[in-house]
Amino acid sequence: MSVTELPGTSRPEAAPPADPPIRPARGGSPFGALLLRLHFYAGVLVAPFLVVAALTGLAYTVAPQVDGVLYGDRMTVAEVGERPLPVADQVGAARNAHPEGSVASVQPGAGDQATRVVFAAPEYGEKQHTVYVDPYTARVQGQLTTWFGSTPATTWLDDLHRNLHLGVVGRHYSELAASWLWIIALGGVVLWWRRRRASRASRATVRHLLVPDLSAARGVRRTRGWHATLGVWLTVGLLFLSATGLTWSRYAGANFGAGLDSLDARAPLLSTALTATPNGPADTDGGGHHGASGAGGVVESAAFDRVLTAARTAGLAGPVEIAPPAEPGSAWTVTQVDNTWPVAKDRVAVDPATATVTARSDFADWPLLAKLSGLGIQAHMGVLFGPINQLLLAALALGLLCVIVWGYRMWWQRRPTRTDRRALAGTPPARGGIRALPWWVLLVGVPLTAAIGWALPLFGLTLLAFLTIDTVVGAAARRRRRAAAPISPVPAGR
Template sequence: MSTTTTQRTAALTGMPNAGYRTLWRWHFYAGLFVMPFLIVLAITGTLYCFQPQIEPLLYPHRLIVEPRATARLGEDTLLAKARAAMPRGAAAVTAVIAGAPDRSAEFVFRLPDGEKQSVYLNPYSGEVLGTLSAEHRFMQVDRMLHRKLLLGKPGELLMELAACWTLVMIGTGVALWWPREKTSLRAALTPSFALKGRALWRNIHAVMGIWLALGALAFVLTGLPWSGSWGKQFKALASAANLGAPPGSWGGLPLRSVLPGGRGERATVGDTSAAAQSAHGSPAEHSEHEAHASNADSMPGMVMDDLPLPLTPWAVGNTPVPSSVDAHAHASEALPLGRIVALTASLGVTDGYNIALPASPTGVYTVSYFPADPKQERTLYIDQYSGAVLKDIRYGDYGAVSKAVSYGTSLHMGRYFGVANQILCAAISLGLAGMAVTGCVMWWKRRPQRALGAPSRERAAPPMRGWKAALVLLGIVFPLMGATLVAVWLADRAFFGRTSRRDPDAQPS
């Protein structure tokens, strides 16, 4: 009996190959959608993993300085020099605290047109080394490509869909690979270079895929909590269920405050935040935005994710930002940045963190420490007048979900165990790009002319209740994907049914 006849008989009689073509068909549709996004994710993700090594090579004259035996200038002196170097109307929003002797000092400003720009200084002499656009520097562009294809919200949703469909691709791919009949596990895990043509491509694709499946699954599951739609809902759910950062970690200070000198109404914590203030600049530095900033100050629900910080721990993203309290309402000036840095050091955070600066009378200093080890993560809110710590969130305050996400994030970004973590992430990412390429080659080799080339349906497909239940569950957990699953199923029935049946003996890809 020929191989083709055996395959046909297997499909009709319920042998181990029954259901194979149905799985292959869904694997094909998932791969068709995911492949281009997978290549973008692989390349941009690999580059971003090596950000600590790449950026100093791209901007050596701004980021790197010659270490000196003399003491570094104080943060307030450096901030004053940075302000003097920026155009009129620019507002300082973030201070980057890096204590390495060969690194420059960095401050981020919001320009009058709304753009953010970093200015770099030699911390020993105060010399201005140059500026970089915070939004258009190479690694930020790479990060936005990775997250949203530089297309804003639509791109963010597309990337989220691609991640969800990758789950379908992984599941169906493993099922297609699963050893059948007399195939040994060892043979299924080892590429056979004795094969030629499309059979060789198929073998490499299958073996490479199974070795990468676990890593791909880990990438998807650790990346989805940061997605723009599902990720935000998941974070809100985790917080509401007390599985994220617990809401009860406030200090004993009053949770309401007035502007210094009684210049305003009392404001509830969360109604006024450094997030909105930093977004529009302070009234003193941005007179043209004063009315706008005042309106933003009164907006309720400002949270940590709104602050002008490059990265913050996932667990604190929905944490309300407090206001400076009224215990020192008579004070007319905020504490200098140097005092905040010294206070932060006394609390155990000495290097490698960012401070969002207060930009209104009720703003706070927000310290965000996001190191490679999740257990060391720290978020501090400090009253700008008294220096009182209004809130101190540590890893131990996180819920179970947030702790898991923190570890997943560190591993996903290649930060947790150093260069070895970076290399592992790069290997998985580039391997997935290779999977996309081999899949595309196989499709190209077997595609019929003037047709999509989707695998044919089985003439007597088994019920496959388990797979259908899994897809329904996936659609419920990820509603956006659920909608596209239905759309693909309808399109397959309406447009691709007849064309697919022309290729009953095609080999799987």
């Protein structure tokens, strides 16, 4: 028989419901759940930056063809002669057409390529004025304002890809995209492998890693098959784009450069100091044979031919760039500028008074990291393998766009469609992956993630921001659930 409550007492309130147990959804394990949630949010939030990078990179792949259409009449000659004229005659013709500034470098023309005489002056800033001369007639074909040898069109496309024409601030977008691209690519491969391994035999697993499973039902599973399979095919290329893009980014690139310095892995410097030679003492009086500074001094035109002859004798074949010294009393430099495979990047320093090679630096002697960095940049720019390189980069850009579109389509296809639960997109994977990880994984993973975040600052900052926001949102959601939970009645005692 029940008894009534004693006077002055009140029914105790029920304890608030405990947080739901940590049960990561669709991950199969704490690690899988964490990776799935990271891949999902990185894809949703970083994909817009990747879309912009892919579109602007796709535009940059056709830069050589754009140059040919816009500037072909200046950069190439209509008729190839039997033998080029002396470089001195070509430089003199360029000087007559462009008396301002000083000659910074000359690339003698060969075949159907015009000679490029580059003029520099303080008022030009980082840019130069390049005069194009027919090497067979010394006729000036025109001039362009260039940036480290790039035409105005190529410079415009390069700036669009690197910083969206927003200067230093715009560089953050491309570095953010490159910082997350390798994480998204590798995470996607791991997730797809885990899914296929759990559902099929090993042979079928490998097959469906490389070929989409067309037997899957229409909808999110079919889309996921195309998204993941194409992503697997693109992984190596995307990792390459991420790594090479980061090497000259603002923050990660600075850390990469510091690493090269600490390992003494940069391309060796070429000494331009003039010392006594077997042919006689070096001329250090700053006379005409040794050129003049880039501030407008006059360089003896005949010296270009002497320096070029000395470099050819030393074995520098193919296209080269001849540069007078920036300061009087120093050697001239001749550098191979063939960036197509196999590249030719040997350099020599030449005393123009005696036509003697005073120093040499061969590409074969560069440190391995310096070689890889240089080759990677040329491949990223689409020039290492010529048109094939351009086609591969274009295919990577188009493939990445397809993967992103399919990723967003999966998000939309997973949306609730019931009348009482309609939503614009699917729900994100459940939280709880980090808290469910074993302690030893956290012991290794946290310092490793911190080290990566230090090396790639924009990745580290955005990841920290995501974790902070996600923690705050999760805490707010738990408070709302507790406040909305009904109080259970307490049965009367007996």
